[in-house]
Amino acid sequence: MTDSSPPLHHVIESAQFQREGLESLIQLTDGIRRFGKTQEGLLYLKRLLRHKRVMLYFTQPSTRTFLSFQSACDILGASTCEIRDSSISSERKGESIEDSLRTFSSYVDMIIMRSPVAGLCMKIANLLDGTPRPVPVINAGSGPDEHPTQALLDLYTLHQSFGKIDGLALCLVGDLNRGRTIRSLTRLLMLFDNIKLILSSPTEFAIADDLRQQLASSSVEFVETTDFEEVLPYVDVVYMTRIQDEYDQEEGDSSTIDISPYRLSLEQMAKVPANAVILHPMPRRDELDWRIDSDPRARYWRQERNGMWIRAALIAKIFGVHQNLVLPEL
Numbered sequence: 001m002t003d004s005s006p007p008l009h010h011v012i013e014s015a016q017f018q019r020e021g022l023e024s025l026i027q028l029t030d031g032i033r034r035f036g037k038t039q040e041g042l043l044y045l046k047r048l049l050r051h052k053r054v055m056l057y058f059t060q061p062s063t064r065t066f067l068s069f070q071s072a073c074d075i076l077g078a079s080t081c082e083i084r085d086s087s088i089s090s091e092r093k094g095e096s097i098e099d100s101l102r103t104f105s106s107y108v109d110m111i112i113m114r115s116p117v118a119g120l121c122m123k124i125a126n127l128l129d130g131t132p133r134p135v136p137v138i139n140a141g142s143g144p145d146e147h148p149t150q151a152l153l154d155l156y157t158l159h160q161s162f163g164k165i166d167g168l169a170l171c172l173v174g175d176l177n178r179g180r181t182i183r184s185l186t187r188l189l190m191l192f193d194n195i196k197l198i199l200s201s202p203t204e205f206a207i208a209d210d211l212r213q214q215l216a217s218s219s220v221e222f223v224e225t226t227d228f229e230e231v232l233p234y235v236d237v238v239y240m241t242r243i244q245d246e247y248d249q250e251e252g253d254s255s256t257i258d259i260s261p262y263r264l265s266l267e268q269m270a271k272v273p274a275n276a277v278i279l280h281p282m283p284r285r286d287e288l289d290w291r292i293d294s295d296p297r298a299r300y301w302r303q304e305r306n307g308m309w310i311r312a313a314l315i316a317k318i319f320g321v322h323q324n325l326v327l328p329e330l
């Protein structure tokens with residue numbers, strides 16, 4: 001596997017990616033997935049990063065992102081250490097978050113971090129760049145702001161489902177204002193041709209102004225609506241999201257808004273084209289009927305697993321061990 005796209009160091013936001021890099025990452029992920037299908041392939045992958053240590057700093061709740069990054073490191077043989085609760089770290093003693101993260105960089109070769117603070121990853125990456133140990137930082141979710149690796153796995157799942165991304169019509173539903181997966185995915189989609197977006201949310205949770213402006217100056221054709229049901233027959237993708245009530249300003253903020261129209265029911269699936277796919281970054285609540293799980297158009301479980309593979313590809317690329325991956329002689 002040869003890759004002529006630019007090298008990658010920090011992964012902070014969707015806007016840092018170009019189409020060429022995304023296409024080669026998709027290809028690399030396909031390759032790594034193929035290796036993952038045999039014992040020989042898995043043992044080969046496991047030797048690639050045996051010499052690396054990775055810090056998982058997740059101070060905001062996480063199940064799949066944490067586990068998929070941990071599994072990705074494991075697949076490549078990198079060892080991991082973790083902090084999941086800053087109340088049992090020295091932050092409790094008054095240490096600044098900057099000092100804590102600089103400390104981690106003393107012990108590890110990469111920091112993967114999720115935090116409720118928007119912009120923190122960028123700040124830490126810049127801080128480390130000014131030190132003798134500028135280890136790569138991967139943003140695994142930064143407040144309501146960005147979740148670039150989720151967008152990468154979403155894109156990979158689209159490519160896997162349709163063999164292309166250009167020309168797709170996607171309906172994004174739910175909390176489009178505070179859903180970071182929406183922000184990051186929308187920004188990546190702007191790099192592709194003839195994309196149509198139908199953005200459906202309660203008016204209170206419509207996309208943020210900065211994203212609307214970016215969309216308006218991109219080639220993406222987009223409409224905003226409070227009724228997604230009427231567009232279901234015309235879309236390739238329905239991307240459901242939950243209401244992000246952990247960011248409510250006041251207790252009960254979201255509970256005063258009627259979110260019942262932003263649920264996808266089994267009955268509504270009759271309107272969705274036979275070759276369309278249903279995605280969800282998960283976790284879900286009642287916005288996505290569990291009875292849809294057994295429908296072949298439901299791709300969210302595959303989407304989750306793809307997260308592990310594309311994160312492995314991303315880490316391999318950052319450490320530069322992705323070039324010339326060759327299956328060992330059997």
Ligand code: NCD
Nearest residue numbers: 065141147181242281282283
């Ligand atoms: C998302 C997140 O954390 O932003 N989850 C995930 O990482 N797959 C979506 C969400 O929490 O709603």
